[in-house]
Amino acid sequence: MPTDPQKLSIPNIAEVLPASGGLPAVRVTTKNAAGTIYLHGGHVTSWTPVGNKDVLWCSQKSNYEAEKPIRGGVPICFPWFGKKADDPTGPPHGYARLMPWELESINHQDGEVTVTVALKNNDAGKKWWPHDFIIRHRVTFGRELAMQLEVTNTGHHPFTFQEAQHTYFAVGDVRKVRVSGLAGVNYRSDIDGSLAKPRPGDILITAETDRIYLDTQAPVVLEDPSLNRRITMNKLNSKNTVIWNPWIAKAKNMPDFGDDEWPEMICMETCNVAEFGPKILPNQTHIMATRLRVDPL
């Protein structure tokens, strides 16, 4: 029987309460940072280290309701990424972000709070994907943000899955940012599926950009002159990095994305997608993680 989430609250540090749309969330406030994680989708929506503006971006048009993804923050894509290869009717980026996760624990130590949420396979998911699993998102809010995604095979057969921490970063103006760390790395455009030639130098955003960088575990650095900050994203056990900005036309085509919001955000995503999806045996656990740090420019 799941624990009543309220019983895990830590007064004035980590409060379990109804947030947007009445969805339950854990609001963290410590001497080092503030943050929010919804039980819906195990979805982090905010991380504000002391002295900074929120590092994560959420659309003003986002839905906050069952069976719909929150637009922004860190959607968890599982057990597939993008369109379901064998069934175009499948929810994009899988169904884990559409379901309520169970709050397993909240721990507070040295000004950091770690919130652990979990989702087990269920009948609703089984109609899309037959495997038995438990996925945990272990998130530590502090001067840095550490997000650890753990997938355990609880069944009797191996399975292969795809996963992403699809992080939306808040920026002052996406047309002025630079992303480094992916120079010379092969990437596939998710706009037309083409395999592009590796490019030298930093990534600049001058049009719709939707790239899956292949076979790279390198950290990426986002320089934002408008907000005078550098965000470093370190990855663990992630072979792909996605860089995405919808630009003008695609922003207009998304009902849960404001027409004029595209300059405020960029996605840099820790993931294992397509042919890079991990395979795990019964009782095995695969851990993928992201660590974010903010420094002044």
Ligand code: TA6
């Ligand atoms: O990660 C980039 C991407 O796959 C884009 O192609 C775009 O579809 C984006 O994810 C948002 O996906 P969503 O299903 O959240 O609208």
